[in-house]
Amino acid sequence: MTQIKMTVNGKSATADVPDNTLLSEFLRENMRLTGTHVGCDTSQCGACVVHVDGRAVKSCTVLAASLEGADVTTIEGIANGKDLHPMQAAFKANHGLQCGFCTPGMIMSGIDMVNRYQAEGQALTAEAIRHELEGNICRCTGYHNIVKSIEDAADEMSGMAQAAE
Amino acid sequence: MDLSGQYRIPADVATVWAALNDAEVLSRCIPGCEELEKESDTEMAAKVALKIGPVKARFSGRVKLQDLNPPHSYSIVGEGKGGVAGFAKGGADVRLTQDGDETVLDYSAKAQVGGKLAQLGSRLVKSTSAKLADQFFDNFSKAVAG
Amino acid sequence: MSDGIGARVERKEDKRFITGKGKYTDDFRVDNQAYAAFVRCPVANAKINGIDASAALAMEGVIAVHTGPEMKEDGIGDLITGWSITSKDGSPMQCGVWSPMVTTYGRYVGDAIAIVVAETQAIARAAAELVELSYDELPATVQVEAALADGAAQVHENVPGNMIYDWEIGDEAAVNDALAGAHHVTEMRMVNNRLSPNPMEPRSAVAIFDEAEDHYTLYTTSQNPHVARLVLSAFYNVAPEHKLRVIAPDVGGGFGSKIYIYPEEITCLWASMKTGRSVKWTSDRTEAFLTDAHGRDHVTKATMGFDANGRIVGFKTDTLANLGAYVSLFATVTPTYLHGTLLSGCYDMPAIYGNVKAVHTNTVPVDAYRGAGRPEATYTIERMIETAAREMGMDPAELRRKNFINEFPYQTQVILQYDSGDYHKTLDMAEEIADVAGFAARRAEAAARGKLRGLGYSTFVEACGIAPSAAVGSLGAAVGLWESAEVRVNPVGSVEILTGCHSHGQGHETTFAQVVSDRLGIPVDNVSIVHGDTDKVQFGMGTYGSRSGPVGMSAIVKALDKVEAKAKKIAAHTLEASEDDIVIENGEVKVAGTDKSMAWHEIGLAAYIAHNLPEGMEPGLKEAAFYDPLNFSFPAGALICEVEVDPDTGVTDIVKFTAVDDFGNIINPNIVEGQVHGGVTQGIGQAMLEQVVYDDSGQMITGSYMDYCMPRADDVPSYALDHNATPSPLNPLGIKGCGEAGAIGSPPAVINAITDAIGNNDLQMPATPLAVWTALQNVKTSMAAE
Missing domain, CATH: 1.10.150.120 ([2Fe-2S]-binding domain)
Structure with a gap:
C-alpha cells in the first residue's frame, strides 16, 4: 500500500492504495468520479483521458502512486459551477x-x-x-x-x- | 509459426552435443531462465520469465527430447504455460554438422501460442522468438567455447 | 412548434454525458458488492477433465469458485436460440448445446469454465489465473469453408458435418433458366469479413440477490432488458419474472452485440444467490473480443445475368455463414430472413435464388451486428452490379437506373413488399452532391500527381422494424416484434413516456419527446422518457434493427391518440362544447373558432381531481398502447465514395463520401445525420480496416486495439449528406428507420471506388494497403502476361 496525496478537481485527495493502482482506478473507485471511463486495456481508446498538471493523460497508463502532489482535473471538474466549459x-x-x-x-x-x-x-x-x-x-x-x-x-x-x- | 536458423559454434560436435544435454549449461544460456531441472535423460522442466510485446509472464514448461541420434541430431518438443498470459507449445529439429574446428547447428522450429500471448502479442512472437534464439546461441557459443 | 417533428432540437440527455454524470452499469456500486472474473477455455476445442481451484480459494479475498456442472445441478438452463430455421429439405436446424458455463467441452477460446468471486476486481482476476485446468485439446475447425469439408473436426456431436441448416429462398429453376439464356453473366466470390462490434462500453453486469424477498436485480448492458428478463426467467430458470428486475441504465453503444443474454449475466445472477453477495463483472477489452458476439463472416458466390439491354434477368447466390461454436439468440435469422429476403436490392429482378448454409466452427458465436444480414446482401448485390457494368462497358449509375424499381408497393421475388421509394431522384441528388460530372477531371489531375482516383456507388434498400408479429412467427421467430408505450399526462400537465425501446446512443429521450411535443404542443422539456427498467416500464422488445422509430414511436402515437381522445372528452365536458369541435393547437385544447380553451395542466388537473368528469369516465389521464407494424419499412439510399490510391504503397484515402438517404419523415435531422455518420464509418471500417483473425488452431490473434483496427478520426472524411424522403405509408409518422443504413450501404461503395481506381475487381475486404497494393500488382502481372 502507498499513501497518495493529490489535488483532484481543486480538492485535496488522500488515500492508501495498493501500489499497482492506476489513476483511472483511483478516480473511479476511490474518488467515485465515474465520468472517467475505461474502454480498453491497452491505452488506445482514450475514454479515460484526464488532465494532470494541465496536460492530457490517459489515466489508465499512470500509477496513482506516481502522482504525489499532482493537480488532476477530470470531466467532472471542468465546468464553472453551472456554466458548461x-x-x-x-x-x-x-x-x-x-x-x-x-x-x-x-x-x-x-x-x-x-x-x-x-x-x-x-x-x-x-x-x-x-x-x-x-x-x-x-x-x-x-x-x-x-x-x-x-x-x-x-x-x-x-x-x-x-x-x- | 515457423522459425529456422543456422549458427556456427566454435567447438566440435561431441562438445556441442554434450552441452546441449547439460541442464546447467542450458539454464545459463536460455534467456530469462530461472530454473531448469533434468528429470531424466530426455526430459527437463523449466521456469522462464519472458516478455513478448505487452505480455510479461513466467512460463513453466516441460521439454522432451526425441529421435535422439547422438551426437548428430534430436528433436525437442515442449509446452510452456504462463498462466493468464497464455501458453506456447511446439517443437524443433536440431542437427549438428562438423565443419573444421566448428560445429554448424541447424534448427527448424514450429510453435503455436495461445491466450493473451496470441491475442495481444502474436504479431511480435516471431521477431521475439528469433531474438531469443540469437541470444541463446550467442550465450551458448560463449559457454561452449569458454 | 419549434420542438416538434423535424426540428434540430439539442439532445436532452447530453448534459449528464458531457459532465461525466452518466450512469453506466460499471458505475454502480451496491451494498455487499463482490467482483467476478471468469476462467476461460484457453484452446479452441477441449475436453475439460478437471478444475483445481485450491490455489485460487487459498488466496486472501477470494470468496468462491463455481463451475458449470454445479450450475446445471441447480437447474440453470442452457442458452436458447430465438429463431428456428427449416432446411430446404424440410428438416429442422441442428445446433449444439450451449451451457452458460462449460460442463464437459470447451468449444472456443473464451468459453466460460468457472467463475471466481472475490472482494476486489484485482483479486478476482488474479485468482482466476490460479485456477488449474486439466484438459485434452481436440482438433478444431476455424474457417467457414473448412467446416463443411470432409473430415473436418466436429464442433458438436449432434451436428453432423457442422451443418446447422441448408436453407433456400426463391426459385432456383427459374433462375437457372434465366441465367442460361442471359446475354451477359457476371460471377464473383466475395468474403464478408468477420467483425467485432466494439461498443466503447464493455459489457458489464451487477447481480443482486435479496434472500429475504427471494428476489434478483440485474444491472446490465442490454439493448432489451425485458427480453433479458423473459429469457432469464423462462429458459435459464434464474427466477420467475416477478422476482427478477432487469435494469439497463446508460448503455455505451450496442450495435447488436448487447441484444443477447450472455453466459456472464446468467452466471453472475446465479453466483449472487450462491455466495450471498452482490456480484459485479465487467469485461475487459480482450474479453470483449473473445466473447461478444461477432458479426458477418459470410463467403458468397454470386451469379447475375443480364439481357442485351442491361436488364437483370436472374440473380443467384450461394452463401456460407459462420455462426461460431454456439447458436446465439438471433444468429440464425441474420443470414436467412434478414439477408435472403433483401437479395432483390432496389432492382426489379424477375428471378432470384439464394442458398445459405450455416455452420458451426470453434469460434465465438456470430450474431446480428449493425445491419445484420442486410449489409451482406447489399455488399453482394452492389458489387455484382458495379462489376457487371464494368464488364459490359456501361456506366454503373445507368445500369442501376435501368433496373431500379419504379412503382410502389413493389413485391419482390423473395417475400418482401417494399412500401415506398424514389430511387432515381435519390441517385440524381447523390450524383449532383458528389459532382460526378467533374470526376473525370479530378481523376486526370490525380493521375498527374501519380495517384489513382476511383468512384464507387452503392444504391441500397434495407428493411427495418421486423414485422408483423404473426408473419415473423410463421417464419420461425420465437417472439413477436411489436412495441409498447405508455403516455402519462401528470396533473401538472407534464408528460412521461414509458417505452419498451432502449436508448444506448440513439437519443430517444429527445426524439420521443419531440413526437409528444409535436402532438400536444408542449415543450420537450416538459416531457420525460422512461426506459430500461422492467420494474418501471411495461413489457417491450427493446432497440435493434432500426425499429425504435418506425415501431417504438408508432406505439407512442397510438397511446397519444387515446390520450387525445380522452382529453377532448374532458375539454368538451368542461367547456360545454361538442367533442367534435375540440381541437389541439399551440399546447391548448380548444373549442374551434372560439377563445374557449384549456391548457394541458388544466386538463391534467381535471382528470386527476375528478370532481367534474363526463358521466362514467374513469379518473386519470394515462394510456397505453401496443403497436404491431403492418410490414417492415424500407429505407433506401444512394452512396457515392471517391478515393485516391497511392500506387506505390496501396494506401487509400477517402477523399469524398456522399450519402443521400430516404428514411421517410425525419423527427430530428441532427440525430438522423449522426446515425448516418456513425453507420458509414463502421462500414468504412469493415471495408478498409477491421477483421477478426483466428489462427489455424482457433486462437484469436486480434484481441486488442493494437491488432483490430478501429476507424480513427483521420481514417474517415467529413460526410456530405442529404435526404430524399418518401414517407412510409405503413406507420402513422411515415418514418422508416435510420440506425443501420450507413453500415449497410457503405462497404460496397468503398470497395467499388477502390476497384475502380486500381482497375481490378478482384479485391476482398478489408482493403488494407497490402491488399490494395497486391491487387494492383496482380493487374500489372496480368497485363504483362497479355
Whole structure:
C-alpha cells in the first residue's frame, strides 16, 4: 500500500492504495468520479483521458502512486459551477456525442489540443483535429460532429482567451 | 509459426552435443531462465520469465527430447504455460554438422501460442522468438567455447 | 412548434454525458458488492477433465469458485436460440448445446469454465489465473469453408458435418433458366469479413440477490432488458419474472452485440444467490473480443445475368455463414430472413435464388451486428452490379437506373413488399452532391500527381422494424416484434413516456419527446422518457434493427391518440362544447373558432381531481398502447465514395463520401445525420480496416486495439449528406428507420471506388494497403502476361 496525496478537481485527495493502482482506478473507485471511463486495456481508446498538471493523460497508463502532489482535473471538474466549459457546450450544440461513453475522454483531449495549439499560436484545422484524435476512439459518431464540436469550441476558447488579455 | 536458423559454434560436435544435454549449461544460456531441472535423460522442466510485446509472464514448461541420434541430431518438443498470459507449445529439429574446428547447428522450429500471448502479442512472437534464439546461441557459443 | 417533428432540437440527455454524470452499469456500486472474473477455455476445442481451484480459494479475498456442472445441478438452463430455421429439405436446424458455463467441452477460446468471486476486481482476476485446468485439446475447425469439408473436426456431436441448416429462398429453376439464356453473366466470390462490434462500453453486469424477498436485480448492458428478463426467467430458470428486475441504465453503444443474454449475466445472477453477495463483472477489452458476439463472416458466390439491354434477368447466390461454436439468440435469422429476403436490392429482378448454409466452427458465436444480414446482401448485390457494368462497358449509375424499381408497393421475388421509394431522384441528388460530372477531371489531375482516383456507388434498400408479429412467427421467430408505450399526462400537465425501446446512443429521450411535443404542443422539456427498467416500464422488445422509430414511436402515437381522445372528452365536458369541435393547437385544447380553451395542466388537473368528469369516465389521464407494424419499412439510399490510391504503397484515402438517404419523415435531422455518420464509418471500417483473425488452431490473434483496427478520426472524411424522403405509408409518422443504413450501404461503395481506381475487381475486404497494393500488382502481372 502507498499513501497518495493529490489535488483532484481543486480538492485535496488522500488515500492508501495498493501500489499497482492506476489513476483511472483511483478516480473511479476511490474518488467515485465515474465520468472517467475505461474502454480498453491497452491505452488506445482514450475514454479515460484526464488532465494532470494541465496536460492530457490517459489515466489508465499512470500509477496513482506516481502522482504525489499532482493537480488532476477530470470531466467532472471542468465546468464553472453551472456554466458548461465551452468544449462541453460545443459537444452538445453540435451533436458531438451519442452513447456518451467516449465523450469525457474526447472533451478532455479536445480541451488539451486547443490549449496546446493556442499556446503555440497555431491554427487548429479540421485536419489537425483528426490527427490529434488518433488516441481517442468513438464507435458511434463517425467523428464528423466531434471534429465540428472541437472546431467550434476552439473559436469560443480563443475568443475567451483574447477577451482575458 | 515457423522459425529456422543456422549458427556456427566454435567447438566440435561431441562438445556441442554434450552441452546441449547439460541442464546447467542450458539454464545459463536460455534467456530469462530461472530454473531448469533434468528429470531424466530426455526430459527437463523449466521456469522462464519472458516478455513478448505487452505480455510479461513466467512460463513453466516441460521439454522432451526425441529421435535422439547422438551426437548428430534430436528433436525437442515442449509446452510452456504462463498462466493468464497464455501458453506456447511446439517443437524443433536440431542437427549438428562438423565443419573444421566448428560445429554448424541447424534448427527448424514450429510453435503455436495461445491466450493473451496470441491475442495481444502474436504479431511480435516471431521477431521475439528469433531474438531469443540469437541470444541463446550467442550465450551458448560463449559457454561452449569458454 | 419549434420542438416538434423535424426540428434540430439539442439532445436532452447530453448534459449528464458531457459532465461525466452518466450512469453506466460499471458505475454502480451496491451494498455487499463482490467482483467476478471468469476462467476461460484457453484452446479452441477441449475436453475439460478437471478444475483445481485450491490455489485460487487459498488466496486472501477470494470468496468462491463455481463451475458449470454445479450450475446445471441447480437447474440453470442452457442458452436458447430465438429463431428456428427449416432446411430446404424440410428438416429442422441442428445446433449444439450451449451451457452458460462449460460442463464437459470447451468449444472456443473464451468459453466460460468457472467463475471466481472475490472482494476486489484485482483479486478476482488474479485468482482466476490460479485456477488449474486439466484438459485434452481436440482438433478444431476455424474457417467457414473448412467446416463443411470432409473430415473436418466436429464442433458438436449432434451436428453432423457442422451443418446447422441448408436453407433456400426463391426459385432456383427459374433462375437457372434465366441465367442460361442471359446475354451477359457476371460471377464473383466475395468474403464478408468477420467483425467485432466494439461498443466503447464493455459489457458489464451487477447481480443482486435479496434472500429475504427471494428476489434478483440485474444491472446490465442490454439493448432489451425485458427480453433479458423473459429469457432469464423462462429458459435459464434464474427466477420467475416477478422476482427478477432487469435494469439497463446508460448503455455505451450496442450495435447488436448487447441484444443477447450472455453466459456472464446468467452466471453472475446465479453466483449472487450462491455466495450471498452482490456480484459485479465487467469485461475487459480482450474479453470483449473473445466473447461478444461477432458479426458477418459470410463467403458468397454470386451469379447475375443480364439481357442485351442491361436488364437483370436472374440473380443467384450461394452463401456460407459462420455462426461460431454456439447458436446465439438471433444468429440464425441474420443470414436467412434478414439477408435472403433483401437479395432483390432496389432492382426489379424477375428471378432470384439464394442458398445459405450455416455452420458451426470453434469460434465465438456470430450474431446480428449493425445491419445484420442486410449489409451482406447489399455488399453482394452492389458489387455484382458495379462489376457487371464494368464488364459490359456501361456506366454503373445507368445500369442501376435501368433496373431500379419504379412503382410502389413493389413485391419482390423473395417475400418482401417494399412500401415506398424514389430511387432515381435519390441517385440524381447523390450524383449532383458528389459532382460526378467533374470526376473525370479530378481523376486526370490525380493521375498527374501519380495517384489513382476511383468512384464507387452503392444504391441500397434495407428493411427495418421486423414485422408483423404473426408473419415473423410463421417464419420461425420465437417472439413477436411489436412495441409498447405508455403516455402519462401528470396533473401538472407534464408528460412521461414509458417505452419498451432502449436508448444506448440513439437519443430517444429527445426524439420521443419531440413526437409528444409535436402532438400536444408542449415543450420537450416538459416531457420525460422512461426506459430500461422492467420494474418501471411495461413489457417491450427493446432497440435493434432500426425499429425504435418506425415501431417504438408508432406505439407512442397510438397511446397519444387515446390520450387525445380522452382529453377532448374532458375539454368538451368542461367547456360545454361538442367533442367534435375540440381541437389541439399551440399546447391548448380548444373549442374551434372560439377563445374557449384549456391548457394541458388544466386538463391534467381535471382528470386527476375528478370532481367534474363526463358521466362514467374513469379518473386519470394515462394510456397505453401496443403497436404491431403492418410490414417492415424500407429505407433506401444512394452512396457515392471517391478515393485516391497511392500506387506505390496501396494506401487509400477517402477523399469524398456522399450519402443521400430516404428514411421517410425525419423527427430530428441532427440525430438522423449522426446515425448516418456513425453507420458509414463502421462500414468504412469493415471495408478498409477491421477483421477478426483466428489462427489455424482457433486462437484469436486480434484481441486488442493494437491488432483490430478501429476507424480513427483521420481514417474517415467529413460526410456530405442529404435526404430524399418518401414517407412510409405503413406507420402513422411515415418514418422508416435510420440506425443501420450507413453500415449497410457503405462497404460496397468503398470497395467499388477502390476497384475502380486500381482497375481490378478482384479485391476482398478489408482493403488494407497490402491488399490494395497486391491487387494492383496482380493487374500489372496480368497485363504483362497479355
